[in-house]
Amino acid sequence: MPDVYEPIMGAFSLARRLWKMIVEKKGLPTGDDVASLLENLGFERVCTGSGLAVFRNRFVIALLIPRENMIVVDFLSSSGELSDALELIAYYDKEIECYVVEILPSNELEYEENLGIEPVIIDGKTFELRSYPVLGDFKQGKDKVVLKIDREVYELWKESGKLDVCPVCGGHLRWKQGKALCTECGIEVVVDEEH
Template sequence: MKLYEPITLAMPLAKWIGNFIMERGHLPSGEDVRETMKSLGLEEICLDKGLAVFRGRFLIALVFPRNGNLVIDVISSSGELSDALEVVAYHDKKIEAFVVEILPTNDLEYEGNIGIEPIIIDEESLELESSPVLGYFEEDEEGMFLVIDDETYERWNEADDIHTCPICGGELAWRKEKAYCADCGYGVKVVRK
């Protein structure tokens, strides 16, 4: 997995949080997040009450687990805030569901929600109630791709939205199992099991 830009960490992190909730029925603890960040190759550089800071070659992540919510800010190590993202996970008692969202700090650059829609998990059944398009990133000779599994693709296809880029909201052009976005330069690749 390549961690070049905030999006390359935020999307797999949101997917991991969603899977964690569906398996265990609660938000991950600060310790769970710490272990996952380390497994992704990030170095823990600060740990204080209610805050952990992680650093990679190109990214910095700030983790704030508090009051039943989890907030992870991901910024470029250059300090550039225009592409910074925030992964927010919480239990919404009003809709009786867990919600995981990726929110851009720059609303002008990203017109919609990253991943097309947030992860929404029913608090009772722990089943997914939305169609998020999340995965991890790989680079090959054709460029950088968001890699999704066939289950994610089928859910996305049923929502009739496979021509909308899950990264920037632009238009995707499909060629077999790969899609290309001229707006953001990322692609989407479907990996079948």
């Protein structure tokens, strides 16, 4: 199970799983499917109302808002700090005929960090990927946060030609011994062969 101490940690893990589920199901998942994914990420369902479900762990609150042809999940710090809140949106874009999963700041005016996250874009007919998202699960290391990606994601990232760009903030990555460290946000990216 990934570590989810910050909104971005939950958003990355859920986006990765939604990408796989859209390809597997050949369409958007249901609200119940997304609720199960959140529970598998260690969130506890604390409230369900009409058109809304609230989940939380010790550090992050997730609001699931399934709509017609769209899934919205807001991730908030349980401290109440809105500046690092994120919104994950999954929908079908009729104009480009693709499914899209994107992670956006909930409040762009207050968001304290740069966000360089590539959206997941999946062809609506072939269900092949049209973008190069670098998504995985976070783990809290001894002195840094580590983003673990699988080999498939690494190969896509390599194909994009952007191995020197941080998938979280868009900053510069320095590679050493198979690991990349962002010089701006401090995230370490590793390829997890067991992922």
